[in-house]
Amino acid sequence: MGIRENLLSFLDTIPKSVQLVAVSKTKPNEAIKEAYDAGQRIFGENKVQDLVAKVPELPKDINWHFIGHMQTNKVKLIAPFISMIHAVDSIKLLEEINKQALKNNRTIECLLQFHIATESTKFGLNFEEATQILNNPVFYNLNNIKIVGVMGMGTYTDDTLQIKNEFKQLVNYFNLLKDNFFKDKVSFKEISMGMSGDYKIAIDEGSTMIRIGTKIFGERNY
Secondary structure, eight states: OOHHHHHHHHHTTSOTTSEEEEEOTTOOHHHHHHHHHTTOOEEEESOHHHHHHHGGGSOTTOEEEEOSOOOGGGHHHHTTTOSEEEEEOOHHHHHHHHHHHHHTTOOEEEEEEEOOSSOTTSOOBOHHHHHHHHHOGGGGGOTTEEEEEEEEOOOSSSOHHHHHHHHHHHHHHHHHHHHHHOTTOTTOOEEEOOOTTTHHHHHHHTOSEEEEOHHHHOSOOO
8 A cells, every 4th residue: 555545544543633643754755745645734753954854845834743852952943844842851942942933933832741651761751840841930931832732652562551551641741731730721732642553542541643654654764
């Protein structure tokens, strides 16, 4: 099956309420265009230099999501066009995103990344660190960013119960933040969790946004 068929048959298997981020990292522009022509508009990239190279070559109405670990010094390169940054894990990074968004006369949507997996190699906040960011007086002056939800990655394991519990933890964090910091903010609604290996569990646990590459584009090109 081609990319179009993969995409359309995959979309048939997920609820309409769940947004699909097509993970196009390492994929050529032709592959992205094929998914775009089939109706996909949200694409996820994890390397700034690759993303910056792709954007001018592809349709202007694509919603680009940055899903990798974001380095502060690279924010300025994607600030003119990025729709959402998934992996925000410090006040310093939020300040930089805000600064660059302001320069570009934009508001950039962000997700707070939580560390829910057992692997220490994965990035992310614990709950206390997240509340420190949201209680920081600096945060209240960041008018060009919008925190719209949370993001997390489950452990890479065959233990479905463990993954389920990690996703439950992320939903719990989301609910606590909603109650304590974003009660009146309808925009705070996204729970980005679930990838090709565990998206079904993620959806069952309440994911609103899944990040899928292989099932759409086929195996990765390195």
